[in-house]
Amino acid sequence: MNHHLTLRKKLIIMISVMASLFLVALDQTIIATALGKITEEFNAFSSLSWIVTAYLITTTITVPIAGKLSDLFGRRTLLLIGVAIFAAGSLLSGLAGNVEQLIAWRALQGIGGGIITANAFTIVGDLFAARERGKWQGLIGAVFGISSVVGPLLGGWLTDGHAIFGTMTDWRWTFFINVPVAIVAFILIAIYCPSLRHNKKPVIDYAGAGLLALALGTLVLAVDNTEMVFGDLMSATGLSLAGLRIIMFTVVALAVAALIWTEKKAREPILPLHMFKNRNFVLIMGIATLFGSAFMGSILYLTQFNQQVFSATPTESGLMLLPLVGGLMVTSITAGQIISRTGRYTAKCLYSSARKEPSSKAIW
Secondary structure (H helix, E strand, O other): OOOOOOHHHHHHHHHHHHHHHHHHHHHHHHOHHHHHHHHHHHOOHHHHHHHHHHHHHHHHHHHHHHHHHHHHHOHHHHHHHHHHHHHHHHHHHHOOOOHHHHHHHHHHHHHHHHHHHHHHHHHHHHHOOHHHHHHHHHHHHHHHHHHHHHHHHHHHHHHHOOEEOOEEOOOOHHHHOHHHHHHHHHHHHHHHOOOOOOOOOOOOOHHHHHHHHHHHHHHHHHHOOHHHHOHHHHHHHOOOHHHHHHHHHHHHHHHHHHHHHHHHHOOOOOOOHHHHHOHHHHHHHHHHHHHHHHHHHHHHHHHHHHHHHOOOOHHHHHHOOHHHHHHHHHHHHHHHHHHHHHOEOOHHHHHHHHOOOOOOOEOO
16 A cells, blocks of 8 residues: 555546546547448448457456456556557557457457556555545546537547648548547556555466456447347357357356355455455446446447437537536546545435545445
8 A cells, every 4th residue: 555655646646547538438439420430431330349349358358357467567567568459459450451359459459458457547556545435536526527528529620631731531530530549648657656565566467367358258248239240150050149259258157156165265356256245346337338238339329329319520529418418527526526525435424424424335
């Protein structure tokens, strides 16, 4: 823990971390308004979800592994690696010659994004005591909110085509724009972010990481574009789509069972099972999952809905999202401040606090 650092040092560290997180958050929203043009150019509307899914698969797999690696090598080292990978993936995505290449480079982006996301949230715990974390996590939420405002507007503006330094922009610029942002974030992290590594040398749970990756990757492939990805395999073997999905769900079930058995035996499990005994943890993770699904679905598909149903331009479809993302940004900052000032995180707790009644749901 580094709670002893001065507020000035903590603020500098958080600015450098939020710069890298802004890079990831911006990418998730800036391409939303460009997806229509991308699929139109490559004539691959059926691959629309895969342009997003490839990123999400690798991010999901990378986050828990990156968290463990940062304990071993330090937060700054992992953040710098994550930013570099993300920048490379962005540049290659912008240069993609077909949709298959774009999906592959989006997967590379996801690895960098997972490394950045894992360390950005972990650093909050390293720097701040429990009661202080709410307002800083609220500011992190605001980073996503700001990027959600800037992303669709900037993405639409770039996709519509405007002259920059004598060059006309198109959807590829929604990826190229990440490169200068990544360079700024890299410099800030290299200068201001300390190593922030644990004194104890952690043990990497390679078996758990592999089984978690297998379970998550297979699950996503089983529910999203299965027929497109495994079309050749199905033709060669005569497997039906239903039969293939049964096999894949069986693999997921076996991987989860093996993961549970492995994590019970691991010295430092990548997914500690004891956390699932905590009711608050399970509840919050469930809410976060539902929110993430609703938010990403809204950002990514409402822009396409606006363009195809209301004939909106990419820029106009970005403007139509402003009420949604504006509300997100305001409530994220407000909620973080309320939690930090009161030490309570539910309406019932706040009511008890106002009446000076004891409550077990305090965060310190």
